[in-house]
Every structure is written in structure tokens, then in C-alpha cells.
Amino acid sequence: MADNSKTEDTASDSLEAAKNASNKKEKLADQVMQNPQALAALQERLDNTALTPSSYIDTFPKAVIRRIDALKKLQVKCAHIEAKFYEEVHDLERKYAALYQPLFDKRREFINGEAEPTDAEAEWHSENEEEEKLAGDLKNAMVIEEKAEETNVKGIPDFWFTIFRNVDMLSELVQEYDEPILKHLQDIKVKFSEPGQPMSFSLEFHFGPNDYFSNSVLTKTYKMKSEPDKTDPFSFEGPEIVDCEGCTIDWKKGKNVTVKTIKKKQKHKGRGTVRTITKQVPNDSFFNFFSPIKVSGDGESLDEDSEYTLAADFEIGHFFRERIVPRAVLYFTGEAIEDDDNFEEDEEGEEEELEGEEEGEEEEDAEGDPKKDSSQPAECKQQ
Numbered sequence: 001m002a003d004n005s006k007t008e009d010t011a012s013d014s015l016e017a018a019k020n021a022s023n024k025k026e027k028l029a030d031q032v033m034q035n036p037q038a039l040a041a042l043q044e045r046l047d048n049t050a051l052t053p054s055s056y057i058d059t060f061p062k063a064v065i066r067r068i069d070a071l072k073k074l075q076v077k078c079a080h081i082e083a084k085f086y087e088e089v090h091d092l093e094r095k096y097a098a099l100y101q102p103l104f105d106k107r108r109e110f111i112n113g114e115a116e117p118t119d120a121e122a123e124w125h126s127e128n129e130e131e132e133k134l135a136g137d138l139k140n141a142m143v144i145e146e147k148a149e150e151t152n153v154k155g156i157p158d159f160w161f162t163i164f165r166n167v168d169m170l171s172e173l174v175q176e177y178d179e180p181i182l183k184h185l186q187d188i189k190v191k192f193s194e195p196g197q198p199m200s201f202s203l204e205f206h207f208g209p210n211d212y213f214s215n216s217v218l219t220k221t222y223k224m225k226s227e228p229d230k231t232d233p234f235s236f237e238g239p240e241i242v243d244c245e246g247c248t249i250d251w252k253k254g255k256n257v258t259v260k261t262i263k264k265k266q267k268h269k270g271r272g273t274v275r276t277i278t279k280q281v282p283n284d285s286f287f288n289f290f291s292p293i294k295v296s297g298d299g300e301s302l303d304e305d306s307e308y309t310l311a312a313d314f315e316i317g318h319f320f321r322e323r324i325v326p327r328a329v330l331y332f333t334g335e336a337i338e339d340d341d342n343f344e345e346d347e348e349g350e351e352e353e354l355e356g357e358e359e360g361e362e363e364e365d366a367e368g369d370p371k372k373d374s375s376q377p378a379e380c381k382q383q
Contacts, residue, residue, distance in 0.1 A: 079228040094192040113155030160185040184210040199224040246290035
């Protein structure tokens with residue numbers, strides 16, 4: 001009997017607690033309904049939730065959701081076909097690189113003074129032909145000494161170094177002490193991975209004999225991936241650079257510009273004596289380009305600065321491959337840079353024009369709507 005009484009008391013307490021909780025919820029609901037600001041915030045949240053694509057999809061019947069899942073599976077298959085397409089594009093790039101190479105070899109010969117172009121090879125009709133003819137006449141009037149100096153010029157001096165100076169992306173990397181070394185740069189080549197090998201490309205920087213390092217070629221290899229991510233296949237947009245490898249530069253004694261020697265004073269805690277030590281620390285230099293940050297293979301994420309540095313490295317490698325090497329003469333003369341600048345300006349102009357059209361439409365709508373307050377100035381916009 002005592003046990004039954006305890007059970008009844010417990011049930012009664014639970015029922016009373018449930019009633020109290022219900023009363024509290026009702027009071028809270030009443031307070032929300034009586035508070036216009038809280039009610040508006042709640043309504044806005046509900047409206048926003050209703051407008052999200054995922055919540056919209058969730059309202060479909062199961063049969064429709066099943067069909068959408070089937071479409072997603074088809075989309076994954078499309079991504080894999082697209083990946084195969086880009087692999088074949090890479091094969092085509094390799095094929096046509098072999099066709100370009102004889103032209104690039106001749107370019108190297110002209111740049112480095114290994115050969116002279118024939119009259120037919122040097123014949124070029126430009127848009128400013130009249131101005132160039134006048135400039136040619138002035139050159140013919142130069143004194144004999146200056147003509148003699150011209151004939152002693154070998155090839156095209158500082159060709160690649162001038163490109164580095166002209167292109168902002170590269171000039172930002174070059175320090176003053178890098179310049180004498182880059183003046184020995186004779187050629188830059190792009191090499192594509194062989195058939196059957198993982199997708200990659202290499203940049204080869206060919207240097208003439210110099211007082212800084214013994215390497216004749218410095219290389220940088222970029223590894224690429226052209227396959228959808230298993231965890232996120234819909235993010236696939238074509239091949240991406242996933243890693244890169246540099247090379248060891250065999251610096252001559254005292255010529256390594258990627259490090260600097262600093263002197264530091266150390267004081268002995270006990271005796272109070274001071275000694276001076278020297279140590280080497282990293283130094284800003286273009287040649288750090290050949291010692292890139294290594295992407296961790298164990299899944300560890302890089303810090304934000306390292307990720308930024310690596311992304312910039314990938315962008316520079318891509319720019320060498322797609323722009324600098326194929327169109328070197330135009331970056332030397334500055335014509336390619338002017339084209340790039342004009343293209344960017346056109347894009348900005350289009351954006352401004354579109355924005356202006358949109359603003360005009362808004363003003364027309366405001367004027368044409370009889371419900372709008374006509375006393376409000378046209379240039380004022382409600383926030």
C-alpha cells in the first residue's frame with residue numbers, strides 16, 4: 001500500500017510539472033504575439049527559411065526527391081567525362097608543344113645572338129609604319145661611333161630580365177640583388193608530362209655561365225589533378241595544380257641571395273661577458289621560387305599564410321605556362337601588358353554601365369508607381 005501511494009504521488013508531481021511547463025510556453029507565446037518587434041523578427045526568420053533552396057527541395061514528395069537524386073548521380077558521371085576531356089586536352093597541349101618548339105628554339109637563337117634573322121624573317125609591317133620610317137631616317141643620321149656601337153650589340157640584351165620588370169606579378173618578387181643574376185637568363189621552356197604519367201608540367205629556366213651558381217638549368221614542376229573530388233564531385237571545374245617541386249640551386253661560395261648573414265650579440269648570464277655570433281636567416285628573393293612550400297601528404301592543413309603563398313605560387317606557375325612563355329616578345333615590348341590592361345578596363349566599364357542602367361530602372365519604377373510618396377526626393381533611397 002505504501003508503494004502504491006508513492007507511485008501515485010510521483011505521477012501527480014509529473015503531471016503538475018507538465019502543466020507548469022505548458023503554462024510557461026503559453027505565456028511566452030502570448031508575450032511574443034504582443035511584442036511587434038519579436039513577431040516581425042520571427043516572421044522574417046520563417047520567410048528566409050522558406051526561401052532557401054534546400055528547404056524548398058525538402059517540401060517535395062519522396063518520389064520527386066528520388067528523381068532529383070538520380071539527376072545528381074548523372075551529374076557526377078558528367079564530371080568524370082569532363083575530367084577525361086581535360087586529360088585529352090593535356091595530350092593535345094603536349095602534341096602542339098612539340099610543333100611550337102622549333103619556333104621557340106629560333107627565338108632563343110635570336111635573343112642570345114646565336115643567329116641573325118634573314119631579311120625575310122625580320123620583315124614586319126606594323127600599324128605605325130610611317131612613324132617607324134621617320135624613326136629609321138633619324139637613325140640613319142646618327143654619327144658613325146653610335147652606329148659602330150649598335151653593330152657590337154649581341155642578340156637582344158636583357159630580354160627575359162625586361163619581361164620580369166614589365167610584369168607586375170614577377171617584378172614584385174625580384175629584389176635588387178636578383179637583377180644581375182636574371183640578366184644571365186637565356187630561355188624559359190615549358191615541358192609537359194609524358195603519356196601515361198600523372199598530369200604535370202615543368203618550367204625550365206636556362207642560365208648562361210655566371211658568378212652565382214653552377215646550375216645551367218633551374219626547374220620547377222607543378223603536379224596537377226583532373227578528377228572530381230570523391231567527397232565533393234560537384235566542385236570540379238577542370239584540372240587544378242595540387243603540388244609543386246623545385247630544385248637545389250648550387251650556389252657558389254658567398255653568392256646565395258636567398259639567405260643573409262646577420263650578427264647578433266649574446267651576453268653571458270653569469271660572467272656578463274658579451275660575444276658576437278653570426279647566423280644565416282632567410283632573405284627575400286625571386287630564387288625562393290625554386291624552394292616552394294611543400295603540401296603535406298598526411299592530410300594536415302596549412303596555416304593561412306602558407307596557403308596564400310602556395311596559391312600565389314600556383315598562379316605564377318600557371319602564368320608562365322599560359323602567357324609568358326608563349327607570348328614572350330609581346331611582354332618584352334609591353335604590348336601584351338597593354339592588352340591585359342585594356343581588357344580589365346573594359347570589364348570595369350561594363351560593370352559601371354550596367355549599374356547605371358539598374359539605377360535608372362529603379363528611378364523609373366519609383367516615378368511610375370502612384371503608391372510611392374511623391375514628396376520624397378528622387379535621389380534619396382530608403383535603407
